[in-house]
Amino acid sequence: MKILLSNDDGYQAPGIVALYEALKTIADVEVVAPEQNNSAKSNALTLHSPLYVHRASNGFRFVNGTPADCVHIALTGLLGYRPDLVVSGINNGANMGDDTIYSGTVGAAMEGYLFGIPAIAFSQVEKGWAELDAAARKAREIVEQIQAQSMIGAQPWLLNVNMPNLPYEQFKPVRVCRLGRRHAAERVITQESPRGETMYWIGGAGPAKDDSEGTDFHATAQGHVALTPLKVDLTDHDLLGYWSQTAARLQHPPGARS
8 A cells, every 4th residue: 555645734743753653564655745834724736936845864755835735746746656545644733623624634635635546634633742652553543444444446535533632542432523613713813013013813713613412523522533524515505596596586687677
């Protein structure tokens, strides 16, 4: 099995190092990751400046771009072969609920999925890398189990996995969950620059709004590993009929003669 491994915390982050060490025992793993932290870059691609690839002393390759850049470049020429699986992480902090829209970790995995390759994004719920070896071990187990079920090399799929920061023995079984929801983000932070200009910093993510049973928030709070299958289709299928009626009325705006 050949795995392309990336992340959004940068190629030197403890999470990607731990995940590489765990996965290299079961697969041929190639790392192509961002040079710097690229959290919250989602699926962004760099289109207006050149990208460069360098190799670190540990063999990892790093790119002066986004997580999606890394996977895109790897799959469109850098590797010279098609990997069986794209893995992203382990992220320093949760990617649950609305986080998945912004997440560079999920964005890297999604880029693989868009190329027709099965992909998994792994994250730890709390920041700080506590119990990272346990998370890497659990991630390897999940990949092994999926491989044992012959799900790698078949149809593409995209999984989002969040793991509590617990010792391995304290993990509860993997739970398949839906995404929860967060409240609106916290207020923007303003500061004055040395030149007297106002600087703005994006506020932190809001607390959980929907953390009811069945959500990723609820599962991880109970000590379970949360596994959520994702899809890219953003179409609001439930309201297609409603908007078809609205579109039809647009042919005859109010006050217009028929």
